[in-house]
């Protein structure tokens with residue numbers, strides 16, 4: 356059983372989230388409490404912890420061999436998502452972003468259009484730009500405080516893309532796409548010969564009662580060219596170890612991809628992450644279920660708190676994972692006035708809200724503009740922690756907002 360309320364002090368543990376310098380860079384105040392980068396202040400599962408301990412005590416981390424790793428992932432995907440993955444269609448990749456970047460380099464060319472859904476996890480945009488692909492911006496629909504796939508606009512705006520980059524469930528909104536929405540994207544992709552990559556790093560953390568459907572599973576009836584990326588990193592809070600799985604709909608594409616991996620000598624996970632991933636996938640289901648319920652409760656707590664105590668701020672979808680996009684549009688004008696009177700508390704150009712909450716509330720969150728220039732009235736709040744800490748953060752934010760009026 357997890358103890359979600361036990362406080363874990365991660366300061367001085369080589370955690371970027373708790374690094375004062377990093378916190379200062381994000382919100383201007385190194386003393387602010389960290390609710391930003393996407394890892395949790397919660398323990399990993401017992402089985403994973405035991406695997407880490409066993410390896411550490413043994414004390415030798417030579418070249419590894421984990422023959423059961425792939426099959427344990429495949430069994431987990433069947434249990435968690437009712438997806439029967441063919442073992443011939445999977446390969447290990449050295450972290451989600453590495454895998455996606457290598458696939459982008461392998462299957463698209465310079466100036467090819469890459470459709471990115473905004474607000475977006477910033478590295479998708481950077482990756483496309485760094486690889487000289489053309490970013491095609493598609494803003495998700497936003498209505499009544501919820502992000503959604505606006506199908507008509509998507510149909511029009513995705514026409515010229517060679518690659519569709521999906522983040523499912525969606526970071527930062529916590530939107531979980533329906534099977535029909537995924538089938539819609541796939542059918543168009545098939546018709547237009549577009550590739551679809553689906554980053555499903557948050558898939559195992561849909562809140563209790565909410566179902567995630569892997570893109571590769573929906574595609575079995577459609578037959579588009581799809582790579583689904585999954586990982587134990589967010590699920591079990593082992594993201595610093597960078598490990599992911601890529602599941603290909605097309606065996607020839609997998610063979611091509613593996614040749615690229617061979618050229619780079621990327622073909623086996625490190626010793627520790629191999630041990631950890633295997634125990635994550637074979638023996639941590641109960642913790643995963645408990646965590647999904649804890650996160651559901653935290654999201655519901657935030658929603659209720661904001662509705663009753665701080666109605667100026669609104670929580671968007673938040674149906675998966677531990678990140679919440681908070682709509683702060685109703686306070687932006689007031690914050691601008693605060694900046695005019697107290698410019699020393701703010702960044703000269705950008706990150707208005709991150710600096711407001713950093714300096715005025717002592718809470719460090721990612722500014723909405725990190726997810727796209729248009730999202731300056733949002734912040735992303737990481738609630739992968741105890742409810743006590745979530746409440747503390749909200750109390751501090753409430754006091755800061757009250758002081759504006």
Ligand SMILES: Cc1ncc(COP(=O)(O)O)c(C=O)c1O
Pocket residue numbers: 393449450451452453476522526554556557586588594597598599
């Ligand atoms: C959607 C998404 N993809 C990828 C990553 C990073 O994955 P990795 O560290 O395995 O490259 C993150 C981390 O926050 C994420 O939220």
